[in-house]
């Protein structure tokens with residue numbers, strides 16, 4: 112946008128704009144940049160440097176999600192979707208053999224887990240894998256600290272997942288406690304809240320916004336199950352200039368292709384396995400297995416190796432079935448086109 116004013120650039124930067132996106136604009140008249148802040152059925156809510164508008168998606172555009180940057184043309188329709196810096200992916204829920212993008216261009220991932228009976232290290236590792244895959248900085252937010260008799264114990268366990276892992280225990284119902292999360296934001300920083308239903312994501316959003324913008328609690332969850340339309344993703348601008356994306360309705364987070372994210376989450380296992388005697392060691396009964404040795408020495412938890420295996424296998428299976436489906440579709444459409452061409456030739460021959 113060579114002609115954009117400084118004010119407009121400032122406003123865009125406040126929405127998370129930067130050189131990565133600017134560098135994709137080679138045509139001065141390509142349209143004005145806008146960030147996708149809301150996703151409905153066929154409409155998208157986008158924020159430009161100066162206004163919030165509702166635009167329609169159209170056939171032929173790549174899939175668009177909250178956090179994406181698009182260019183809006185004169186007519187008020189999307190002319191282009193800019194390449195993503197990063198995105199959060201999971202296997203589409205249910206039986207669908209596909210990948211679903213939860214959010215794009217995110218800097219910080221708050222992995223929200225409550226300190227009650229729902230607390231699960233395996234689940235935190237699952238979310239960490241997705242966050243690492245999306246190249247976001249993960250922060251483990253342990254909610255309902257007020258309901259936990261001995262928070263020090265679970266906090267210690269989470270610390271065991273990685274010495275450089277950031278952990279924030281909070282009471283989301285107390286604004287002062289939740290405000291520790293504000294330090295993760297600069298103007299234009301985008302964060303996403305990930306975690307199971309009921310973990311306290313919307314409660315945190317409200318605490319950070321200083322206003323009740325998201326519905327919380329049991330009533331909403333019961334409601335969301337019956338009516339799909341109530342589930343929508345949106346990005347909110349915090350009073351401190353940060354941007355936050357709540358992700359309602361996550362009942363299962365199945366990994367799609369996520370090998371690098373899993374590897375980064377289990378860096379200790381990956382590192383140890385470099386010293387295994389066999390390069391294809393499965394870390395089960397092989398002699399000279401450095402991972403088993405570290406488990407026996409109490410350096411690596413056995414639970415952790417189990418979960419590492421589970422997540423690696425899960426992402427491989429899901430990635431393979433998506434790849435298979437795409438290959439099938441491609442060959443179907445190829446043979447369909449061949450068929451059509453053959454049909455046309457036949458008709459021509461008849462004439």
Ligand SMILES: Nc1nc2c(ncn2[C@@H]2O[C@H](COP(=O)(O)OP(=O)(O)O)[C@@H](O)[C@H]2O)c(=O)[nH]1
Nearest residue numbers: 255282283284308309310311312313314327328
């Ligand atoms: N005591 C306590 N309750 C909380 C806390 N955070 C959330 N809750 C409650 O947990 C329930 C689920 O919270 P909600 O924000 O809707 O979870 P979400 O599904 O992750 O958005 C609500 O009844 C909240 O009031 C917390 O830190 N302490």
Ligand SMILES: [Mg+2]
Nearest residue numbers: 312313326359
């Ligand atoms: Mg919620």
Ligand SMILES: [Zn+2]
Nearest residue numbers: 387392394400
């Ligand atoms: Zn091994």
